Amino acid sequence: MTLRISMPGLNLKNPVMPASGCFGFGKEYSQFYDLNELGAIIIKAATKEPRYGNPTPRVAETASGMLNAIGLQNPGVQGIIEEELPFLQQFSTPVIANVAGSTIEEYVYVAKSFNETNGVQALELNISCPNVKEGGVQFGTDLQLAKEVTYKVKEVSRHPVYVKLSPNVTNIVEMARGVVDAGADGLSMINTLTGMQINLKMKRPIIANKTGGLSGPAIKPIAIRMIYEVKQAVDVPIIGMGGIETAEDVLEFLLVGANAVAVGTANFRNPLVCSEIIKELPHVLEMYGFSSVEEAIGKGHTHG
Amino acid sequence: MTLRISMPGLNLKNPVMPASGCFGFGKEYSQFYDLNELGAIIIKAATKEPRYGNPTPRVAETASGMLNAIGLQNPGVQGIIEEELPFLQQFSTPVIANVAGSTIEEYVYVAKSFNETNGVQALELNISCPNVKEGGVQFGTDLQLAKEVTYKVKEVSRHPVYVKLSPNVTNIVEMARGVVDAGADGLSMINTLTGMQINLKMKRPIIANKTGGLSGPAIKPIAIRMIYEVKQAVDVPIIGMGGIETAEDVLEFLLVGANAVAVGTANFRNPLVCSEIIKELPHVLEMYGFSSVEEAIGKGHTHG
Amino acid sequence: MMERQLLPIIKQSQIAYETFEIVFRTSLAQQLKPGQFVHIALPNHILRRPISVANVNPIENTFTIIFKIFGDGTKMLSTYQVGNTLDVILPCGSHYPIEDLHVRKALIVGGGVGVPPLYYLAKTLKEKGVDVTSILGFQGKEHVFYEEKFQQLGDTHIATNDGSYGVKGFVTDVIKQIEPEFDYYFSCGPTPMLQAVTNVMGDKQGFISLEERMGCGVGTCYACIVPLKSNPEKSLKICKDGPVFAANEVVLG
């Protein structure tokens, strides 16, 4: 049973990685298990300057899900490179940097900054964060902007670029095709769906930002559908995510065509979740008749 | 404490009604409680001809939700008028007919057919059913088609028309504005989100139609967000739905601006859910400081 | 009239590999007929689980269900113990129309979790003086249940897929082998088995009981339809018109 999987820039010992924003820069969860176990690590979004993010409350719990509106708080790309990446370099685990911004220039600046470090192996282009006023989600829901930012980042980056798609669109296939045409080496999907919850006592949205991004098992059927559709339309590897909690969930994503997966929200409830999934995955693959991760990819498409 | 609420064509004793497709034509659930208790009843979709719908399996369970791809099975508008509406006329409860079709002509035909009966008080224009190949969802995701079908139906119908919006769009406000401009008397939102679940044993989608519509508590935050946004943009009443299970959920929908609500999926687990919610609603309104349903509508918008 | 009731569990036991029996008490027990099912709600599951009535004790006002762990829901159901209660809708669906039939010799053909409803049926037939022959198929030896109970009602044959018990093979192999005499057959089990059985039976009169994923379980949602043989453009609802159908009434699979 081999869990190995290769994608542009990434030679993974297994297909499981924590999702951006749900693992910080690794330090805290390294208290719970050895980060060498992970296939890769996607770190928290990086912007040009340090960002404070949104006012609190920033999270709310929903049925089988949660809302968040962190608002891209991060120490800025220089801060990340200098203060966070060194810690991660002690591990053999590839690091994927999540690149965010409010303007194309900012995305380009951040992507370029990561050229200067050996601490990251690939970029995840976050054109889909719904929690920032300016920029952010517009890039992920506007085909032309999405293509343009992808193209411009590809032009300057020495790293393979995985574009992270927003599910808040009418036509996910069109978006996927667009960014692949513009040069994306891979896709990462899905980011959160925009949602809201009301505090009945206060008679206003719980989240200070009003809306937040919905994640967790609640959105898994949407992620699965979108990956299924996109897989039939494009020919680049996909990092699948949205509600993964178990090794069975991972297999579901592999079957619809994800080449690797990211686990987000589930880390909060179970800080060991990635480690546990990785240990369980070989048994689950075997139980369903597969002898490698590779073999399972896209196998949910073969029937009429 | 008054639960009464008035909307075009509808004088409701309370704001709670079963959602289309989740209550058939009322007969079965009338075994569980008196349908006179309901604010209104939205009946299963009507098409011009009887429809067989999709192959089975047609439903699947997801985390806090379910997928369905019934495919608009119904006995056709004549069948409904002749065989189903007479049963409902014994109740004092207004009936809202759900109008579906594959072409604008079909929508117009069905809407017109309902002019001939006293058995319905309003139409819900289902431009958002994601489970039919032809027509259906395209109307709900294409602004021009949505406007056109609304306009054409308004032209012929003697009933007020509530257009049921699809959440599978990039910009829900644009769709809402469009159909209101085209003459919609009200909105009904949201229909289901397109999703998929894989049967790991069979290695194919559980639902024979592959994709199905996601409903239930999982989608409530998306419904709440969309109604909140749309309420600020248009000035027609909204029938809110998506994951309602309790009287507190109803209040949440009222606070973001729904004038009435529909309960779908929850009927399957608890056939008495609408009746129970209606009984509980006065207490919940009171607990949160309201003395009528009217008073609560939109009150979640007032804070900075 | 269907009702939703909160039913106490008065007996619970494991009767075979991953197979459990639960006995509930309810005022509606006497109304439950062979072939009908109950629709069980489980915490944190949006949909109910349909499970057949496997036996009724009209004196004690109890009924029995037998189920196998299949997925999440049945796994959770298997953890319920005496003293717990479950939210159940009952009675659901159609039943084997034995009052309206002149049966002298009945053939019962069941497979796996299709066996439970047939026990209640066989028992009721026997009480009416009908001669009952039962052919029951299971995956393997550890999966077999209720053999003795069926034997008390008449001639009983067991088949297992792996041959670890009884005849190796399918129920249809047993049918061909023993060539039973009967005027009606009654069958319940996985669709491939029902297809095989109805094929072997040809024009013989019989009734089958079907399964399908359900939404409401009461007839409102159109989740559980099966096409009519006479007109495949039309359909019946398994939860309301079924789960029992005349063998030649519907298109299988």
Added chain:
Amino acid sequence: MMERQLLPIIKQSQIAYETFEIVFRTSLAQQLKPGQFVHIALPNHILRRPISVANVNPIENTFTIIFKIFGDGTKMLSTYQVGNTLDVILPCGSHYPIEDLHVRKALIVGGGVGVPPLYYLAKTLKEKGVDVTSILGFQGKEHVFYEEKFQQLGDTHIATNDGSYGVKGFVTDVIKQIEPEFDYYFSCGPTPMLQAVTNVMGDKQGFISLEERMGCGVGTCYACIVPLKSNPEKSLKICKDGPVFAANEVVLG
């Protein structure tokens, strides 16, 4: 080092209106310091619930939490009984830095569910020979808990919003009234109370403990930040840098 442990409940009781006490056993009990919290997972809830450590018994290797029913999660928590286990992350967050302080007289100011962590703090201070005065605010008489336990540690004053017990009014009313002497104050409670308390205290040295809705509870998600007073463009994490802060360190509310 934080750990995730499955902890047995060895005691459970209701101690006031909708207020419960649970005692857990864990190998980590001795590491829990006053002001720290534990992060508790509940079935079918995506997020954990942060609850303060209210007491530690280092000999028995147990610790106590006290919580009030606030919503779904705490309601479910209140149904847990002796013999049940809960999945808990511990120890979480910062503690009152009493080892590093020269305290002779401490003032404890707590409100509602802010009282529990202060009991463990007061007990620890007392053990170190510190003179403790406690001012505790509750909604009303039925909400009061741990009064006697605090009294055993020093002078204790109760205020209730409705005047049904002790002084009618807020903890700040009591502070103004009794003008307590102290070199450090320690406060925990709802944000409006903390604002009032820090206002009344002016330049006095003190420590406060904050609450915020949390995602991870361990410092990775940035859900629980609070702005720095010295530079409101920067922030600290309540779950990791807090929940205890120097009173003048952060911007409240």
